Amino acid sequence: MNAAPTISDLARALNLSISSVSYALNGHKGVSEATRRRVIEYATRVGYRANSSARALSRARTGSIGIVVRDDYAVIGTEPYYLRFLAGIAAALEGTEVELIVKLTESGLDDELAIYRRWAAERRVDGIILIDENIDDPRAGLAQSLGLPAVLHGTTPPTHPELPGILTDDAFDSATIVEHLALRGARRILHAAGPMRHRHEVRRCEAVAAECAAHGLSYDSICGSYELSHGERAADLVAARSTERPDAIVAANDLIAVAACRRLVQHDIRVPEDCLVVAWDNSVLCEITEPPISALDRHPERCGTKAAQMLLELLRNAEAPVRIEIADPSALVVRRSSAPLGVH
Amino acid sequence: MNAAPTISDLARALNLSISSVSYALNGHKGVSEATRRRVIEYATRVGYRANSSARALSRARTGSIGIVVRDDYAVIGTEPYYLRFLAGIAAALEGTEVELIVKLTESGLDDELAIYRRWAAERRVDGIILIDENIDDPRAGLAQSLGLPAVLHGTTPPTHPELPGILTDDAFDSATIVEHLALRGARRILHAAGPMRHRHEVRRCEAVAAECAAHGLSYDSICGSYELSHGERAADLVAARSTERPDAIVAANDLIAVAACRRLVQHDIRVPEDCLVVAWDNSVLCEITEPPISALDRHPERCGTKAAQMLLELLRNAEAPVRIEIADPSALVVRRSSAPLGVH
Known part of the structure; x- marks a missing residue:
């Protein structure tokens, strides 16, 4: 046989x-x-x-959890946050027989919602992990109306108190970055933020602006995609200013930061002598580029592990009180791109 | 309701x-x-x-396919090949209701085999995609004995003629790289190869050595992990040679190449003036580092899409003749790290 x-x-x-x-x-x-x-x-x-299908029928469990990663494939392929987060989920599932269904998609929000509806209707998954919280995010409400257990990896403050979540404290992270730049002598911050459909980007814009005000720094922002071209645009903007030129760029991710550094040098603006650069989301890119770029590590593996653990707990006991946890504080990895201004 | x-x-x-x-x-x-x-x-x-479990029972289909990515989480998190390959699979599945179960694991080969056994026994997946072909790979045989349809993303020549596959022509790729380096003036190649458990690494060592012999170049190799430290070791080896010093490094991936470049410069060996560097597997890292690194793009998205399409075909018609396809030729993206030697 x-x-x-x-x-x-x-x-x-x-x-x-x-x-x-x-x-x-x-x-x-x-x-x-x-x-x-x-x-x-x-x-x-x-x-x-x-047969797992037979057992799923009898115990009304599929033994699978699901996650949708929705972004351009080009971004998904260069964004280490996603793979590190998935590795964290995988670590939580090792030793269990729970499978992870991963849906990578370039489609829009409506298609993402359709995936959850189908998963619920066909009983493909026992629960889902939601990432990349949107403004006015309809996904939490949908999951509830579908009776689909869900855990949110989002940002503080919680907008869905009914949903368990592991939330990043973007206000705290923003304070860490601005305080560091202020100490290093920056006076005028340009924030090259990511797409505003992400709630964490909106939160960071608010928080970085507030921290700048608190430290007496000027604040400007431009929004764009998580791509090299956005960093180049930010550097061009710095170079175009003859007075009150920004002396620090806060970049939404590693690619934007790297591209900004390279373009600044082409404009004869030295990093860090004339302009500091700090990135959200540490990666090997920040480490190997010249100059190496200071970056905030948000520990995506830990967040993935925590999110999966919370979902498994929820599946074991649907009646347990809803837990919302704040992620471990991000760590600013200080490198040469934010060495003190003008002392070289 | x-x-x-x-x-x-x-x-x-x-x-x-x-x-x-x-x-x-x-x-x-x-x-x-x-x-x-x-x-x-x-x-x-x-x-x-x-209910999908009920339908799975009645039609003996789960509507899922599975893939195991087995490596250190640290490597998985920095290796864009995996995420790009997964994105290619996702593209092939868009518009279908077939789900992708992804197992990221740090365990050994035996544990990977145990996963396939469990998937087959519990009927969790209708078929699997095998990547990272091993030497004496037992997975194809296991899939057959389990009656689990499988497609292999491996390397030529095929070792499993009974299994459909999308195979990379590593001999062709090796010839592309060596020919390029010979034209750019290299005489002595050091190959910083990856772990020998991967069949494609063994194939590349054989093929690069053969191509070097054909072009009258000397060939040396060291094996190691897909990490920065391996590239540093390769550069140290180059620096340690006072005579017959290698004048080109072929790196198994982008991280190794980047680290080699950085360490060579610390040894006062200039890239590309004194030593050329070419990497397998193009990435944004190769693009943004200084100097930018010439690299071979193996089109992982296309391979992922093709592998998934072949598996879907196999699931539609198990009696179809076994097809083994060669992947589209890799493209060498030439950058400054392999500009002609000594003409600067």
Whole structure:
């Protein structure tokens, strides 16, 4: 018997009906003790395991959780946050038999919602992890109306108190960055922020602006995509200013920061002598570029692990009180791109 | 009715037995035409969809395919090949209702095999995509003995003629790289190869050595992990040679190449004036580092898409002849790290 034996194979081999075999395996009444022992011995010997579809039906569980990563494939392929977050989920699932269904998609929000509806309708997953919280995010409400357990990896303050979540404190992170830049002598901040559909980007704009005001720094921002071209645009903007020129760029990710540094140098603006650069989201890119770029590490692996653990807990006990946790504080990895201004 | 309606909900609402509803929905005999129409109308109105576990049982399909990515999480998180390959699979699945189960794991080969056994035994997936072909790879044979349809993303020549595959022509790629380096004036190649458990690394060592011999170049290799430290070791080796010093490094991936460049400069060996560097696997890292690094783009998205398409075809028609395809030729993206030697 090469392929995995089915319950029909067992029944045929033992000359029993399928329901007798099923009763025997599941401990129901209706078969003799002798038959039960014979079935179990044989099933063990041939390595029979219950079909997961059948078990899913009987216990109303699929043994899978799902996550949708929605972005341009080009961004998904260069954004280490996603893979590190997925690795964190995987770490939480090691040793369990829970599978992770991953949907990478370039489609819009409506299509993402359609995926959750289909997963719920077809009972493909027991629960979902939501990432990249949107402004006025309809996903939490949808998950609830579908009866689909969900955990949100979003940003503080919580907008969905009914949903368990692991939230990043973007106000705290913004304060860390601005305080660092102020100490290093920056007076005028240009914030090259990411797409405003992400709630964390909006939060960071508010928080960086507020921190700048508190430290007496000027604040300007431009929004764009998580791509090299956005960093180049930010550097061009700095170069175009003859007076009150920004002396620090806060970049939404590593690619933007790297591109900004390269373009600044082309404009004869030195990093860090004339302009500091700090990035959200540390990566090997920040480490290997010249000059190396100071960056905030948000520990995506830990967030992924925590989100998966919270979802598994929720699946074990749907009645447990809703827990919303703040992620471990991000760590600013200080490199040469934010060495003190003008002291070189 | 907030949660997705089940067949029990339908039966209750229509005051029918569950089996009557099931018969009506599935077109079996045993219910009147009037009842059938009433059931279907109501089921359509409330958005009932058959439970996927139930459908999986009836058609012996799970609607999922699986992939195991086995490596250190640190490597998985910095290796864009994986995410780009997964994005390619996702592109092939868009518009279908086939889900992708992704298992990221740091465990060994035995644990990977155990995952396939479990997936087959529990009927979690309809088929699998195998990546990172090993020497004496037992996975193809296991998939066959489990009756689990599989497609291999491996390297030429095929070692598993019974298995459909999308194979990279590493001999062709090796020739591309060596020919380029020879034209740029290199005489002595040091190959910083990856772990020898990967069949493609072994193939590349053989092929690069053969191409060097054909072009009259000397060849040396060191094996190591896909990490920065391996590139540093390669550069140290170059620097340690006072005579017959290698004048070109072929790196197994982008990280190794970047680290080699940085360390060479610390040894006062200039890139490309004194030593050329070319990397396997193009990435944004190669693009943004200084000097930018010439690299071979293997089009991982296309390979992922092709592998998924082949698996879907196989699932549609298990009797179709086994197809083994060679991946599109890799493209060498030439950058400054391999500008002609000594002409600067």
